Amino acid sequence: MKRSLLAALAAFALAFGASAAGAQEVMKMATISPGTSAYLTMTTMANVVNQGQDAYEIQVDATGAATKHIIEMAQGKLDMVMTSPAVYRFMKSGKAMYQKLKSAPELSKNVRLMFWFPYGTYHVTTYAEDDLTSLEDIKGKKVFLGPPGGGAWAASNAWLKATTGYEPGEDYDNVKASWSSALQGFQDRQIDVYIAGCIDPCPQFEQLSVTNQLRFLGVDKATADNPTEAMQKAVPPGRFIDVVKAGTYGDGQANESDVYTVAAVVGVAVRKDVSDEAVYTITKAFWEGLEKIRADAPWVEHITLDFAVQEGPLPLHPGALRYYQEIGQSVVASNLP
Helix, strand or coil, rough: CCCCCCHHHHHHHHHHHHCCCCCCEEEEEEECCCCCHHHHHHHHHHHHHHHHHCCEEEEEECCHHHHHHHHHHHHHHCCCCEECHHHHHHHHCHHHHCCCCCCCHHHHEEEEEEEEEEEEEEEEEEEHHHHHCCCCHCCCEEEEEECCCCHHHHHHHHHHHHHHHHCCCCEEEEECCCCCHHHHHHHCCCEEEEEEEEEECCCCHHHHHHCCCCEEEEEEHHHHHHCCCCHHHCCCCCCEEEEEECCHHHHHCCCCCCCEEEEEEEEEEEEECCCCCHHHHHHHHHHHHHHHHHCHHHHHHHHCHHHHHHCCCCCHHHHHHHHHHCCCCCHHHHHCC
């Protein structure tokens, strides 16, 4: 019997505690709102680290947008945040959501990587009773792509444009909301299509599927195996095509076959000027503590060392690199500080 991600996190938090007694230095971490795999992973990280050593205490704030968090971290207001390869590239080049922030490229120099982890698949979610059976059926509907200006919005928009040719605000109503208000709006039937990325089984969809029948929209396996040129452009490095399997949510899922959709890589970024010793200690405590909970939290199987140090645009913090080299984990040249 599958344990939900939310239940696993709750059980883990009770077992390990929210913070370590006698922590000497507080580290400020920001992530996105509860209900996402990013929140689950980073909150678990904080719990594991706080229990596994007593030199540092991670305090988590799960409000706001990741695209803003990384700027605040680079400015010295935060120590660790969630990021993605795409968001970091935009920050470094001063494009997309950072095109009006002239200091973004310079600030990107103060960002380093602790580890990458899977954000999960983007679930394009509808209620089965609404009879939306393909991505093209979202035309004229109220669609939540993600918070405006965020990396999730950009990924959802690119995927829908690649698979349907639709433009937000023209072919469908682009709902502007936060994660929490959008989920509430979807539950209240004020939003027709709710898009969120997470590792299956997602807590919010498990809860919704108890009393509703959901349908996830995407492409079939043949299309996923032979993506169009537009689809290939929608999955640049840092994104890939993944699957939401039929039956994942039991009778609460209307899909009779697997659905293929975009997925993404995200990571924990750390400020460059955080000490090497602090980052080494935190990285070591996280990975050693994670091994102790794998049996009780099956979703953790997706959080692996190979995934953590895969090639990407963001170099590792020297403290994190020290730990990976210490355990013999191979690191690609592009990840070197």
